[in-house]
Amino acid sequence: MTLTKNERARRSHEPAAGTEHAAAVERAQREMLHEGSSSPAVRTAERGVRPRIGADVVCEALLRQGVDVLFSYPGGVILPLYDILGDYPELRHILVRHEQGGAHAADGYARVTGKVGVCVGTSGPGATNLVTGIGTAMLDSIPLVAITGNVPSALIGKDAFQEIDINGITLPMTKHNYLVRDADELPRVIAEAFHIARSGRPGPVHVDITKDALQQETAAVHPSGDEVVAGLPGFRPTLEGNYKQLKLAAAEIAAAERPVILAGHGILHAHAEAELKAFAEKINAPIAWTLLGIGAIDETHPLAYGFMGMHGWKHVNRAIQSADLLVALGMRFDDRVTGNVRTYAPYARIVHVDIDPAEIGKNVAVEVPVVGDAKRVLTTLTPMVEAVPADRRKPYLDQLAEWKRESEGSSWHGSGAWRDGLLSADYVVQRIGELTDHEGVYVADVGQNQMWLARYAGFRHPNTHLSSGGLGTMGYSMPAAMGAALGTDREVWAIAGDGGFQMTLQELMTLVQDDIPVKIAIFDNKKLGMIRQWQEIIYAGNYHSAALRGPDYLKLAEAYGIPATKASTPAEVDDAIRFAQAAKGPALVWFEIAGEQNIFPMMPAGKGLSDLIEEWGDAE
Amino acid sequence: MTGDAPAHTAPPSRALPGGGESRLHRLVAIVVDKPGVLNRVSSLMRARNFNIDSLAVSRTDREGYSRMTISLHGDDVAVEQATKQLYRLIDVLKVQDVTAEPTVEHELALVKVRVGEGSRADVLKLIELTRGRVLDVSPDSVIAEVSGSEAEVDNFVACVRDFGIKELVRTGAVVMARGSSSIEEAVKR
Numbered sequence: 001m002t003l004t005k006n007e008r009a010r011r012s013h014e015p016a017a018g019t020e021h022a023a024a025v026e027r028a029q030r031e032m033l034h035e036g037s038s039s040p041a042v043r044t045a046e047r048g049v050r051p052r053i054g055a056d057v058v059c060e061a062l063l064r065q066g067v068d069v070l071f072s073y074p075g076g077v078i079l080p081l082y083d084i085l086g087d088y089p090e091l092r093h094i095l096v097r098h099e100q101g102g103a104h105a106a107d108g109y110a111r112v113t114g115k116v117g118v119c120v121g122t123s124g125p126g127a128t129n130l131v132t133g134i135g136t137a138m139l140d141s142i143p144l145v146a147i148t149g150n151v152p153s154a155l156i157g158k159d160a161f162q163e164i165d166i167n168g169i170t171l172p173m174t175k176h177n178y179l180v181r182d183a184d185e186l187p188r189v190i191a192e193a194f195h196i197a198r199s200g201r202p203g204p205v206h207v208d209i210t211k212d213a214l215q216q217e218t219a220a221v222h223p224s225g226d227e228v229v230a231g232l233p234g235f236r237p238t239l240e241g242n243y244k245q246l247k248l249a250a251a252e253i254a255a256a257e258r259p260v261i262l263a264g265h266g267i268l269h270a271h272a273e274a275e276l277k278a279f280a281e282k283i284n285a286p287i288a289w290t291l292l293g294i295g296a297i298d299e300t301h302p303l304a305y306g307f308m309g310m311h312g313w314k315h316v317n318r319a320i321q322s323a324d325l326l327v328a329l330g331m332r333f334d335d336r337v338t339g340n341v342r343t344y345a346p347y348a349r350i351v352h353v354d355i356d357p358a359e360i361g362k363n364v365a366v367e368v369p370v371v372g373d374a375k376r377v378l379t380t381l382t383p384m385v386e387a388v389p390a391d392r393r394k395p396y397l398d399q400l401a402e403w404k405r406e407s408e409g410s411s412w413h414g415s416g417a418w419r420d421g422l423l424s425a426d427y428v429v430q431r432i433g434e435l436t437d438h439e440g441v442y443v444a445d446v447g448q449n450q451m452w453l454a455r456y457a458g459f460r461h462p463n464t465h466l467s468s469g470g471l472g473t474m475g476y477s478m479p480a481a482m483g484a485a486l487g488t489d490r491e492v493w494a495i496a497g498d499g500g501f502q503m504t505l506q507e508l509m510t511l512v513q514d515d516i517p518v519k520i521a522i523f524d525n526k527k528l529g530m531i532r533q534w535q536e537i538i539y540a541g542n543y544h545s546a547a548l549r550g551p552d553y554l555k556l557a558e559a560y561g562i563p564a565t566k567a568s569t570p571a572e573v574d575d576a577i578r579f580a581q582a583a584k585g586p587a588l589v590w591f592e593i594a595g596e597q598n599i600f601p602m603m604p605a606g607k608g609l610s611d612l613i614e615e616w617g618d619a620e
Numbered sequence: 621m622t623g624d625a626p627a628h629t630a631p632p633s634r635a636l637p638g639g640g641e642s643r644l645h646r647l648v649a650i651v652v653d654k655p656g657v658l659n660r661v662s663s664l665m666r667a668r669n670f671n672i673d674s675l676a677v678s679r680t681d682r683e684g685y686s687r688m689t690i691s692l693h694g695d696d697v698a699v700e701q702a703t704k705q706l707y708r709l710i711d712v713l714k715v716q717d718v719t720a721e722p723t724v725e726h727e728l729a730l731v732k733v734r735v736g737e738g739s740r741a742d743v744l745k746l747i748e749l750t751r752g753r754v755l756d757v758s759p760d761s762v763i764a765e766v767s768g769s770e771a772e773v774d775n776f777v778a779c780v781r782d783f784g785i786k787e788l789v790r791t792g793a794v795v796m797a798r799g800s801s802s803i804e805e806a807v808k809r
Contacts, residue, residue, distance in 0.1 A: 175710070233713055361701065
């Protein structure tokens with residue numbers, strides 16, 4: 001639909017002719033209709049010679065922040081950025097197949113590197129497609145900067161083509177967000193966005209930039225780090241724990257007979273793994289971890305006790321329920337961790353350390369709150385606590401060891417095959433862990449596969465377990481693994497159920513095009529496994545929509561040009577894993593796993609940690 | 621040590637945060653004066669399940685800073701959580717719960733009251749008694765301006781309700797701590 005100038009002029013709702021506003025609107029409309037740009041033509045000369053525009057500022061700012069890769073998808077209003085992107089070869093650009101994949105990839109990159117991940121999309125649907133990935137990063141406190149284009153500023157609010165109020169949409173799911181209409185603001189805004197994303201409790205920041213701002217010539221200079229901090233008087237994260245609170249914490253620890261340390265994501269964010277180990281060893285207390293706290297301690301460490309919560313180990317939940325002190329470090333007492341709060345850890349006093357004051361007292365009332373960065377707090381706290389000799393803890397630690405032996409045996413299918421003859425998922429996960437020497441990066445999807453991975457892979461290192469813990473985003477694993485593989489030399493495995501894999505499988509082609517060596521393990525039970533499990537146990541076996549058909553994954557992989565193999569029996573598992581490892585680039589393994597295997601123990605929603613279901617009917 | 625728990629204590633029930641008695645709280649917030657900040661505050665309160673009774677926003681004497689007075693009901697722990705959530709907003713500089721502090725509190729209301737030949741004098745007398753002002757007079761209505769504490773404004777509104785209220789607008793309470801302490805000065809420069 002192209003209107004002539006006269007037709008447009010006749011339209012009564014247009015602003016009065018001759019005003020500055022009318023001229024701006026008309027210019028913007030011409031641009032939207034691709035009738036030629038009134039802005040300075042870019043690409044007329046090399047970078048540094050041609051005029052410097054807003055889009056250049058974006059690239060410069062990304063480089064100043066140490067960004068080396070961005071995951072993005074072009075579209076109408078973000079094209080000015082793509083027009084000059086070729087002038088910045090230092091910025092590797094990964095063309096994803098869907099913006100959600102780009103956001104998850106930036107998230108995966110951020111989780112393995114500790115750096116800020118960057119994703120880019122256009123206005124409207126490009127921006128809304130990013131939203132699931134931004135939400136995933138928000139709930140898991142992942143440093144992410146999402147950049148979107150928006151329609152020219154004069155058209156904002158006019159329901160222009162591909163216009164949506166994306167600022168309003170991302171507002172409640174970002175740490176902060178911006179709408180930039182003036183290129184002169186871009187240096188400050190992007191510097192602030194990175195500073196906010198990575199400082200204090202990390203999180204995603206969204207920067208929406210109008211097309212005219214991307215095209216606008218500017219001489220604005222980039223601010224120094226100090227100037228950025230000074231410009232954000234409302235953002236001063238507390239890093240050091242309050243000394244009086246730490247003294248109280250030390251007193252609680254000295255008095256405790258049955259302490260349990262709860263290690264969360266905050267340990268990884270703060271790089272406090274060594275401090276955690278030293279602290280635990282000094283007070284001889286077991287460490288339990290949350291889903292995102294996996295990797296905070298090497299699981300082979302004698303004090304590493306296990307994964308807690310809804311599908312956590314029975315022995316871990318039992319220890320928490322009988323503890324007289326919980327020392328919670330960088331975790332937020334999520335409902336999957338506590339179950340019913342009224343019956344949670346009924347004998348325990350709680351010391352809660354978190355960098356976000358709002359997390360303390362939010363879900364569970366605590367005796368000693370400490371606001372601060374886990375590393376700094378532990379560095380100060382450990383010298384303040386009395387060393388507890390092993391013999392004082394012996395009866396306690398002996399009992400914990402006995403509980404651990406009991407519970408690890410009870411839910412394990414060591415034969416490799418489940419009762420229907422197909423693969424037992426826990427066995428496959430264990431073999432992937434072992435054949436990679438526990439040195440890989442393992443990216444979970446959501447559901448049963450996520451819990452199997454958390455429990456059976458055997459984690460030795462921080463930031464080698466990636467999982468959408470908070471938002472529980474199906475389809476997370478493969479795109480996140482894609483980003484992770486660009487940030488690490490470790491072998492990266494995406495562990496996906498057949499449901500989650502089918503949500504974002506379009507990124508297979510991105511793996512091929514950019515030769516990203518992700519090993520994909522599809523755990524195919526031809527079911528939405530966790531849905532089926534809940535329906536069996538909670539909804540009286542009413543299996544609506546639990547059965548899921550999938551394609552022939554070998555043919556699918558072949559169509560994409562990805563080497564693939566299939567394993568349906570325990571004898572085939574090792575060869576299949578080795579096949580994927582031997583492939584230079586991406587590879588896919590199709591594991592046919594048991595159709596009705598449940599993951600136990602399981603704490604039904606609303607129940608307490610003492611109400612674990614360990615078996616059900618004749619299914620196990 | 622056998623069994624899951626020390627034998628000498630019965631399992632107590634853990635108290636839920638925010639389960640205490642609900643009462644009216646007044647929060648005073650100093651925020652950066654720029655577009656969208658009000659939206660951030662109201663969106664956060666909605667998303668975190670806090671119900672704002674009233675919200676008054678204005679400039680302060682310091683350029684670039686606005687002041688919000690937020691009135692809400694909740695137990696002390698829940699309101700403390702609201703305060704901490706507000707601090708997570710980058711544009712929020714300072715939040716104080718002044719509920720337990722000595723404060724002065726004031727609210728302004730405009731009330732358009734229906735009057736007739738028989739009732740005009742009574743209405744005008746009421747306005748005078750409550751130290752209100754008449755801002756507009758028409759043959760069948762008057763606009764009264766009253767100010768005072770929330771309770772005083774409530775009282776006036778109740779008194780004129782029988783005459784018929786055609787329109788009512790209230791600013792919501794604004795409060796200020798007594799004495800020389802200053803939330804504006806407490807904001808780090």
